[in-house]
Every structure is written in C-alpha cells, then in structure tokens.
Amino acid sequence: MKLILEKRAEHSQKMAVLSPLIAIALTVLVGGIIFAVRGLNPFYALYIYFIDPVMSLWSIEQLVVKATPLILIGVGLAICFTANVWNIGAEGQLTMGAVFGGLLPVMFPEFQSPLVMPLMLLLGVIGGMAYAAIPALLKNRFGANEILTSLMLVYVAGFILDWLVRGPWRDPMGFNFPKTVTFDGWQLLPTFGGTIHMGAVLAVVAVVVLAVVMGRTLKGFEILVLGNAPRAGAFAGFSRTKIVLFSFLLSGGLAGLAGIGEVMSTVGQLQPTISPGYGFTAIIVAFLGRLNPIGVLFAGLMLGISYLGGEAAQVTLGMSDKIAKVFQGILLFFILACDSMILYRIRLITGAKPQAAPAE
Amino acid sequence: MTGQSEFLLQTIGVTKMFGDLAANADVTLKVAPGEIHALLGENGAGKSTLVKMIYGSLQPTSGELFWMGERVTVPNPAAARNLGIGMVFQHFSLFEALSVAENIALAMPGKLDLDILSERITRVSKEYGLPLDPSALVADLSVGERQRIEIVRCLLQEPRLLIMDEPTAVLTPQEADQLFVTLNRLAGEGCAVLYISHRLEEVKQLCHNSTILRHGKVVANVDPQKETAASLARLMVGADVHSISARASRTEGPVMIETSDLSMPSDGPFGVSLKNIALDVQGGEIVAIAGVAGNGQSELFDALSGERQALTGDAVKLCGTNCGLTSVTGRRQMNAAFVPEERLGHGAVPGMPLSENVILTRHSAASGLTRSGFIDREVAHQINDRLTQKFDIRKGKRDPEARSLSGGNLQKFVVGRELDREPKVLIINQPTWGVDAGAAALIRQALIDLARSGSAVLVISQDLDEIFEIADRIAVISRGELSTPRPAGDISLEQIGLLMAGAHEKGAAKVERAKA
Numbered sequence: 001m002k003l004i005l006e007k008r009a010e011h012s013q014k015m016a017v018l019s020p021l022i023a024i025a026l027t028v029l030v031g032g033i034i035f036a037v038r039g040l041n042p043f044y045a046l047y048i049y050f051i052d053p054v055m056s057l058w059s060i061e062q063l064v065v066k067a068t069p070l071i072l073i074g075v076g077l078a079i080c081f082t083a084n085v086w087n088i089g090a091e092g093q094l095t096m097g098a099v100f101g102g103l104l105p106v107m108f109p110e111f112q113s114p115l116v117m118p119l120m121l122l123l124g125v126i127g128g129m130a131y132a133a134i135p136a137l138l139k140n141r142f143g144a145n146e147i148l149t150s151l152m153l154v155y156v157a158g159f160i161l162d163w164l165v166r167g168p169w170r171d172p173m174g175f176n177f178p179k180t181v182t183f184d185g186w187q188l189l190p191t192f193g194g195t196i197h198m199g200a201v202l203a204v205v206a207v208v209v210l211a212v213v214m215g216r217t218l219k220g221f222e223i224l225v226l227g228n229a230p231r232a233g234a235f236a237g238f239s240r241t242k243i244v245l246f247s248f249l250l251s252g253g254l255a256g257l258a259g260i261g262e263v264m265s266t267v268g269q270l271q272p273t274i275s276p277g278y279g280f281t282a283i284i285v286a287f288l289g290r291l292n293p294i295g296v297l298f299a300g301l302m303l304g305i306s307y308l309g310g311e312a313a314q315v316t317l318g319m320s321d322k323i324a325k326v327f328q329g330i331l332l333f334f335i336l337a338c339d340s341m342i343l344y345r346i347r348l349i350t351g352a353k354p355q356a357a358p359a360e
Numbered sequence: 361m362t363g364q365s366e367f368l369l370q371t372i373g374v375t376k377m378f379g380d381l382a383a384n385a386d387v388t389l390k391v392a393p394g395e396i397h398a399l400l401g402e403n404g405a406g407k408s409t410l411v412k413m414i415y416g417s418l419q420p421t422s423g424e425l426f427w428m429g430e431r432v433t434v435p436n437p438a439a440a441r442n443l444g445i446g447m448v449f450q451h452f453s454l455f456e457a458l459s460v461a462e463n464i465a466l467a468m469p470g471k472l473d474l475d476i477l478s479e480r481i482t483r484v485s486k487e488y489g490l491p492l493d494p495s496a497l498v499a500d501l502s503v504g505e506r507q508r509i510e511i512v513r514c515l516l517q518e519p520r521l522l523i524m525d526e527p528t529a530v531l532t533p534q535e536a537d538q539l540f541v542t543l544n545r546l547a548g549e550g551c552a553v554l555y556i557s558h559r560l561e562e563v564k565q566l567c568h569n570s571t572i573l574r575h576g577k578v579v580a581n582v583d584p585q586k587e588t589a590a591s592l593a594r595l596m597v598g599a600d601v602h603s604i605s606a607r608a609s610r611t612e613g614p615v616m617i618e619t620s621d622l623s624m625p626s627d628g629p630f631g632v633s634l635k636n637i638a639l640d641v642q643g644g645e646i647v648a649i650a651g652v653a654g655n656g657q658s659e660l661f662d663a664l665s666g667e668r669q670a671l672t673g674d675a676v677k678l679c680g681t682n683c684g685l686t687s688v689t690g691r692r693q694m695n696a697a698f699v700p701e702e703r704l705g706h707g708a709v710p711g712m713p714l715s716e717n718v719i720l721t722r723h724s725a726a727s728g729l730t731r732s733g734f735i736d737r738e739v740a741h742q743i744n745d746r747l748t749q750k751f752d753i754r755k756g757k758r759d760p761e762a763r764s765l766s767g768g769n770l771q772k773f774v775v776g777r778e779l780d781r782e783p784k785v786l787i788i789n790q791p792t793w794g795v796d797a798g799a800a801a802l803i804r805q806a807l808i809d810l811a812r813s814g815s816a817v818l819v820i821s822q823d824l825d826e827i828f829e830i831a832d833r834i835a836v837i838s839r840g841e842l843s844t845p846r847p848a849g850d851i852s853l854e855q856i857g858l859l860m861a862g863a864h865e866k867g868a869a870k871v872e873r874a875k876a
Contacts, residue, residue, distance in 0.1 A: 009761075009763070010760060010761040010763070011711060216735060218723055218730050218734070218735055219733065221719060224709075224712070224716075225712070225720065228709050228710070228711050229709040229710065231702070231705055231706045232706055232707070232708060232709045232720060234667050235688065235698075235706055235707065236723070237687055237688045237689030237692070
C-alpha cells in the first residue's frame, strides 16, 4: 500500500481557490498545538493572536499600516514569481529605496516645498529599481543565480544603511544615537486622520494596475508564457532577458516605494532597522495571494495580522514576538504543500505489489 | 535451456507493447562473447526499447531473456549491472561541478576510497587507450572525454556485455577512431559489445554481426562485412517500395524560402552545428528534409524560424527578403509560419487554455487579437472555435488546457493555428510525429492543399512514407550537412538511406579518399 501523487489532466480550479484556505486552516491548527504545548489555552491564545487585532478601530488602522508595505512589495513579487524570476531580495531593495529617498531630507533638511514629497517617493522607486537591476544584470549577463545574488545583496544594503546612520548621515544634534534627522513637513506622507498614510492608496493603485496588466494585456500574457514554458515563449517571440529585467525593475521599484513610504510615515527618519522583514514576509504574501494581484491584497492583510498577533502574544500571553515568524513560516510551508494539489491528486494504491523499478 | 550456451545473451521472441503499439514484436537477438554486434534501424524501429529491456529499465510484455544460457529476468538496471551488463548512454548524465573520480564514485555500489578509485581509473583508462585524469573537473572536458568517463565507469565493473547507444553521434572522427580501437580491444578480451548505430560505414568497419530492426521486428541478421552500405540501407528503410509518383502539373512560383551557405555553431555539447546549408523552396511546392533524429533538424528549424539568428542577414531569405537577423515575430509578420517538433512546451504552453495558445503565435499578425497592447479574448475564442471546426479537433470542452488534449488533436491545433493564417511560407518539423493515422492524413492533406494554393512548404520529417507521399523534392540532413534537394521521382529509398548515413558529408568524402 502506498500513497502516490498523480498528475491531473488540467489545473483544478477548485483547488486553486481552496488551497490557501486549507493552508490557513492547517496553520491555525498547528498554531493551536504550539500554544497548547506551551501550556496556554489554545482557543484563548488563538483568539488573542488572530481575532483580537481586528476587534478595535485602532488596531484595524495598525493592520492597514502593516499591510501597506506587504501589499506593495507582494504585488511586485507576484509578477516576478509568475515570470519564474526569483527576486528574494525585496528587503534590500526596500532598504535602498529608503536610503535614496532619505537623501533629500538628510542632505537638504531645510528644503521644504510640495515638490519634496513626490521627489522623495520617486527617488525611493529609483533606489529600489537600481538595486534590483544588479541581480537582473548579473543573471542576464553571466547566468548568475538570482536567488543567491538578490538575497546576498539584502545584507549589503543593510550594512550600507547601518554605516550611513552611524557615520556620515548621523544627526549631529541626536545625542550620538545612530539616527538621521527626523523628517518633517513635506518630508512626511499625508495621513487620513489616524496612522493610515498615503502609501495605502498607492498600494491599492498598484494592485489594480497590475491586475489589469496581468489579465488583459499582451505584456501580462508574455510574463505568463515565459514563466510557464520558456521555450514556447521564445517561439512566440518574447525575450526572456527583457522579462528578467522588467520583473526585477518592477518588483524592486515597488519595494523601494514601500521602503521610502515607511520612513516617510511610521519610522519618520533613517535608522539601522526600518523594516521588520517586510521584504521577506512579502514572499509569503505573494504565494498566499496565488501570485494574483487581487489575491495579494487579501494576503497582505492576512500577514499583517500575523505581525499584530505577534505583538499581542508578547503583550498578553508573554510569548516572544518571534512567534510571528514561526506562524509565517508554517503558513508558507502549508501553502506550498497545498499548491501541489492544484496540479496533482493524492491516491492511495492498495494491493498491487510495488514494482521494483526506480533504482537509477 | 540449461547449461553452457555459445551465446552470451539471447532474447527469444521478446515483445513490448505500449498500448496498442508493438514497439518490439517477437524480437530474437543473439550475441556471442567477444562479438561486436550492431543493432541497426531507423528512428522508431525499436532499438532503444529492446536495449532498455536488456538493461532492465523496461520489462518485456512477453518473451524470454537468456544470459549465458540461463533464463533471467532483469527487474532494474542495478540487476543488469550485477549480471555484467554495462551501458553507455547517448546523452550521459554527469555532474559538471564534480571531478571525474567523484562522478564515477557516485555510480559505484557501496563505499569506496576515492584515492584507490582514482588509481584504478588511471590504470583502466590507460590500459584501454582512454586517457583520463581522475581529478579533472567534468565541466572542463570535451564531449569525447565525457564519454570516456561513462565507458570507464562501465569498464570498472568488468562487464561481459557493453551496450553503446549511438556512441559516435557526439564524437569527432578522430575520437571515433580511438573509440573503435578500444572496442576492438575489449572484444578481443571476450567482452561482447552491442552497438547501436545507423552509420553504416562505421558498422561495416567495426562490427562482426548485425541485427536489423524495422517497425519493431527483426528483418535481417547479416554479417555487415559481407554487405554493402547500400544493401544495409535497403534493409533498414525497407524495400516495400512506395508508389512514387512525382505530382504532376505543379505551378512554378518564385523562391520563397532560401538559405545560402547557412552555417551555425552548435549551442551545447549535444547540439549539432549546421554546415553550409543551401536550400530553396518555391511557392507551390513541398520540399522535404529527411534524416535520422538529432542530425541538425531542430537547429535548422530554429535558424529558419528565427529562434536562433544567423550570423548574417542574407543567410536566410523568406519571401525574397533577407531575414537572417530578423526575430521570429518579424518573420511571422512577413507571413511566414512555423510548427516546431515539440507540441507541448514549444508549440504550445501546456498549462494554458487553447484560446490563449492561439495568441502565442498570432499576437503579432493583424488578426484583431491585440489592440494597443490589450488582448481581445473574444477574438481568441473565435479563432479557437474556427480551428476546432476546420481541423476536427476533439476535446472535452470548449477551451481546455493544451496538456489535456491527445497528441493527435493537439498537433491538429498547432498546425491548424498556422494554416488558418494562410501563410505564404510554412516550415514544419515532424508534422505527424506520434499522431494517429487519421490525424496524420488530415495534416498531410492540409499541407498539400497549402502548397497547391501557391505557398512554399518545407517539411522536416523522419517518416519516409510521409515524405514520399507529399514531397515534390527531397533533401537529406546528416550531421548538420544538407544534401542537394532532388525531385522525389528521381531518388530511391536506397539513395536516401545512404544519404542518411552521411554519404554526402564532406568528412565522409575525405575518409573515402583516404582509404583509396
């Protein structure tokens, strides 16, 4: 008797919808077990982690703030992964977006004008794009594996930011703290009353635009074809190298925008740490959202909860907020596992003697 | 049958069915110790199937295998190696980042000491005239040297039977000569060699005995030394002569497909370089290119379609325009159409519905499929429905994924998608490969109809029946060299067989001269 994975004739539409839901359900189940093992009442703990954060207006605002960078980055990565291009370095592109955009208020703190805000956003996008172009060019020119190069560049970006805020860009009036001047006036994004800032609007715009591109345009078709069957893509006259560069610039630009958005709102200055790993979590967002821009919108909110839940678990349950990373990891694991059910089905083979064959 | 036998290996009445298709039917093969035994046949004749059953990667449907007179079953390749059967594959699987010794160690059973192994490799490789440095990285080695690794790997297990699948296909003539010395020496020591090839001169030079397969059946067992290359070719391709009729009253049109001196280096270790290909196809005619698979057909197709660009613009001319440097999209816009050999993954995206696969090759043409970058899916559906009707594509629903169609129906779709555009030039690689008879007939008729309407059609095919059925002129490709196309009425199967074995190659001519 044995279990086999059997290929389906076509993609199962039903599983494509069910897979992320099953993954979330399994994650909650395993989370409950983890809480129980820690001696907590699993139902109460799960309530605190997943439900409590969306019960008050204040925390829903927080959720949107957390989801904003996740959605911005996740939607870019969704396109990238669809093209079978593996940008794992969004966290570094986010950092470089913040650094490029931060250039303006740090170098010219006195420069206040309505122009400053769009200029900073633009610089942020350019920073992310420029940084993402490095792994893209290395891949196209030398065939270097973009997973490795983009990931390693994350740490390089982290050190560049660290050096800047401890060295040349440190606020001279800042009591030697490793921070730049605090941004002010036009150097900050406008908010909607509370803490939700204009980045949220940009995220929704990005989702809608990319949903149209992927669903309706030849460019989107090109990305799908090259991601699915590169040989057929070449036969259709599409260029793999151009798409590699395009997907990196797109996802890098959006990550840069998320980065500058963070320092122009919640962070308000440059400091050694500006993101709790949004660039990595966005990878989960992209997959949980089925690599579909609209799906990413919901997945971003879902993963936003995991951050808030981590904070809640720390405050209310006395657990480390690293629990958020654990939940995110478990979720990604189950998504990828459930996704195999879209093209395969599980079958139980009984009786027949297993034919010795593989050996090679 | 018990006791000693004069034969090392015998297959008695071996049959292998794949569905309704008999890949091998009642095959009897006898190999004596110390004999270099050729297994000859066209592609699809059943050589690989037979060898895979001997090596244990396939199980016969019926029939028996005898090894040194004892009846055996070979459940898997490991069992074959235990019996003393080694095999060198045509496409070898080596880890480029590892050294020669490490690669060999991976294939050896049990634990072993790398230093001792290296020493054995050096000794064995020297003994058999296959110099190898055990510490060299595979990535740095030539294809010939890589093949030596595979051979040495087999020799280390002291085989009694060595199976070689088209070993010279990837070798230079000098490397091939070196290989023959080694094989002769092995045979002298009593090791039998089962040598798969379709290069007749080579077989005549090397082999003591030969078994010839056609359509899965043994058609002859002859001593190649006593045969001529021509008689072997006739046995291989079959003497059941076709009713060859040069199709009458063909209107001569302008030359629509032209290559002059098209050369292209191969793009990988298993690729074939194209050498000075000269070809012309007029509007209104079908020219067919015959040849055994892997002799440059797909390279030639890529060069003509523009998936690989030529070195100069004038190397390829379509519809009278230089387009050696033009992209595949640019060539389609000149009203040329292409159908590659691989349906899934090259001609169509497996996971996409047919309507989207329509867009794949037709987004550039003025078909209303795209307007300023946006796709009109309604038009794609209309085209898909039209193809379904015109080419009798059978499918479960209106717009299934390409992968769910049967081979014949998908081929009708892929061919129909191009014919529906009424192209002035059609280049098609293996139009009916793996397709049922009904679909094949429909596709061939469609090709003839297209040519009669004045278009130029170039068919690359391994199926000689097909070629004689539809072609006006025939050329043969072998190791990247193309013979001069000749009218179908003036060329016999025997001549084609000789050309397939490389009679027109410049290299072959030199060898002949050297012998004289």
